[in-house]
Amino acid sequence: MASAANKRFKQDEERRNADHISFLKYRGYRWLWIALLLSIVSGLGYWLIDQEPRPNGGTWYGYTLGTIGVLLIVWLSLLGIRKRKISEGTWSLKAWTSAHIYLGLSLIVVGTLHTGFQIGWNVHTLAYFLMLIVIITGIYGVVVYAKLPKTLSANRKEMTRADMLEELSVTDRQLDSAAQPLDRAECDLVIGALGQDVFSGGAFGRLTGAYPGCKTARALSNISETGSDAQQSVHTLLTKRAAQLGQIRRHLRNKALLEVWLFIHIPATIALLAALLAHVVSVFFYW
């Protein structure tokens, strides 16, 4: 039976008409403007309001900035939950990311003004520096999120990671049989290349894409390109294998560069929340 007019149709039509707007440009840089406004207002306040005896986290204005800051930090850290909790409702993670970035950046101003430029060896300054570490790694994150996807896509050439490994194993089987006529030393080179873990090279290799111990490269440089038929075909296959490895390694490198900052960003956030708790409790305890 014909259904009643549906509620979602309008919303769906809007979505189907949508352009591809990135997280940075979301709603005409809405969150950038809000963050700028927050920073400017905080700055103006700091400049214009006469804080006695001197600008400090403990004046009424300092408390105001501190409250804004702590609320922002708690809210910003909730992105981790939002991302994983796929609840109903008209939220969009893109909007959250956009707000996260710009409001996070505004914390540089809000947080710094909250300190009143009083830096020392204490839990308060620890919290401040942890915040800066989180923000700096975050800035790196924004840059790679904006720059790397194109490279990632171009390198992938419509293949999934599983496809890449599958293709590599096909080449490996071909190499295995093609290398049979080679002499002992050359065979060992090929066996070494085939036996080497594709992912060996550690975090350094992952991030730089440099694999100095690559046995495929070594085999390639030691097996003649112009020798016997067997040598030639092994050389061709090794060249292919090297290219495939290159693609996999570039893929891993891109993925690693896209993710590595989170290994600092997230633990630093947790540490920041702890330091923040200590900071707030101590301030009120010793008040």
Next chain:
Amino acid sequence: MSHVLLEKTDHLSDTIFKYQKGKHVMATPSDLQLRAGGYEEGGLEGMEFEEGTRERILGIWNKHCGIEDSRMPTYEGDVQGFEVNTKLNAEVTKVEGEKGNFTLTLKSGETIRTETIVLAIGTQGNPNKLRCPGADHPNITPQLDDPEDHVDKNVIVVGTGDAGIENAMGLATDPALGNNVTILNRGTDFAKAKIKNATDLASADEEGHLKIAYRTSPAEVRDGEMVVETETGQEIIPFDMIITRIGSQPSRKFIESMGVEFTSEDRGAFPKLSAEFETTNEGIFVIGALAGYPLIKHCMNQGYDVVEYLATGNAVKPADEPLLEKVFASLPGNESVDHWLKVYQTQVGIFGGLSTLQMRELMLDSICSAFEPGEPIFRRDDPGSSLFAIAQGSVAVEVNPNNPSITVPIGQGSIFGEVGLISGRRRGATIRAAEDVVVVELSRKAALKLIKSSPEAEAEVTRISIERQILQIFGSGLTPDDIAPLVASAETQEIRAGETVITEGDDDKDLYICRIGSMKVEKQMDGKPVFLSLIPAGNFFGEMAVIDGSKRTSTVSASIKSEVIRLPGEGFLQLLDKKPQLRDRALEVMAERRRSNEEIENQNSKADNALGDFSGTAAFLFDQGMGEATDALLIDERLCIGCDNCEKACADSHDGLSRLDREAGKSFAYLHVPTSCRHCEHPHCMTDCPPNAIQRGSDGEVSINTETCIGCGNCKTYCPYGVINMEPVPPEKPNLLKWLMFGSGPGPGQASYSWRKENSEPNVAKKAVKCDMCAGIDGGPSCVRACPTGAAIRVAPDKFINFAKLTEDVED
């Protein structure tokens, strides 16, 4: 009752006898009660019939009638014996006389006198022939007796009804026979076949036992080879034998000579029958296939009903009566089934050619309802592909979305909703009851079956749909009378994917309307075709050359298999002369299209290769099935960081299984089409779903009902985009907080196979899983909502595939 059973051959039940050896005979429809004699299981009363092999059934029936036939195994069980006065080898050659005094002349010259005749002769007498050159080739046969007689042969089976499918399966599924079987299907579905047969055939094809050639029809039969017409052109298939199972026609001349009238002149028409199965020549009754109903169970019930009527003088309510009562239950006035059948049949134009029996069958699968004045029957933009017919009252169509008070009436007897039926697109207008109205809604499948089986209905639906489409496209101010000459001269044409309708530079002057599918408009620039625009179903094209008399300025071809209506340009010009408003409207559309085309053409000088990229991207998207998509997921790889949050969100919104594979799928110019449902206009997955579990929902989503899904995998086979998976419902995961705090469970997203296997109950059935566009979830598709960078977008391709959107640059 004094009677004689006359049989042309030397055995009873010739139709079943001629089935291939060992054939499994079905007893559908299963919800229909068999009433021939009040048979009860083991009661040994009445005539038995339940599904089984041909041999078993004939053995039982022979025993009922006390006939010994060495060719059939004797049934061992007990059955009720009947004293049937049977006369074999008694072919009737002439029938004369009238009710109460008929004389039948047999081939032997013997005559029989009778008061009443019941014809249960079926339609097997007159098999249809191929409609192509070479149809009389000696190696073409309309039937197959024993598949085991045929070894190592190339066999082509034409026809995808039950008989064709069973023959193909019989010849192909035993590999020892070594036959190479191809079955031709003009379309993509098996609407005429029983569901089980269609399912079995599809899986035999998948397993490589035989080959189904879809969208293929015979073009010519030569010695040893058949030329067939496919979507991509002509192909040649070698054969040693061709089996044609394309139906048969009643031995019409013979029946007409008895004074029996048929419902129409058409070849496929059936005799006119009363509700008691009596023909126009009183005293002659017709039951079974000749009455328009080919199922065995129906025929047995009808035989019972007729004999009961003859014996008592009172009509027996047919066995499907209680089912029909339910169908009509919501109609006003507590009227009887017969009343409503009569109302529908006499009032609704497209039902005119149907016999009472066909009518009953059709109504069984339909929804009958009544609406009060002003009540909406459906609304603009509702999804829906069913067809409505008005039995009483009239409806009003709100043609102008901005002003609901402008309406066009559709009167009693007519149909509506046909555009949705044909194009698969959303309803084009809101339709309300104008007065108290009684309608019937035919599902797409039932409507297609009606169109296939009744030429009158087909002609009527085509005519009305063309008329409405023209009225809808060219706006208000036109009446059906204005366009009648144009409609009369209109022609519908099927266009293969990629086939050209209009060629740039040509001088033809016809106007086209895209009826099914979509068209792409291209122009040659610097020797390369440049994509200009997409024309979705329900729009016209080719108007420029008609109106200003110029040569064709661009090439229009089908982006997917489509159907167009061709209107002669002259007729259109005459109409324009008569209707200045229409001319204005057409000029407006033309100017708008010119402007947008010129805009695109001008881009060439501005940006380097922007146009090339645009055309390439458009072509790529068409390749990926966007020409038939209604809502598709695309990923802008300039933004995608590969976090797979879309997949995780998908899994977490739906029982823990992701319905999309982000990484798989093709990309072009950083636009990626992941493996995910496109919600096609005419969904391929719906082609053959035995429990009818795939439906288009209220938001336009094509979704699978997991309650009713039987896990047969047909939809997976039919989907050309590989978006359906067969998976058991996974066990429930510990909640997010437990995972975050204590690391319990597999975390967000689809759990690994091993985790699912370990934590699942054993033997959970696999069911079909696919995207349902997050139907019923507030906020819409979670893949889009969960994308942190805005890379994932779900779009309507007919709106998205244009220059502005495809060349749009996202900033980095």
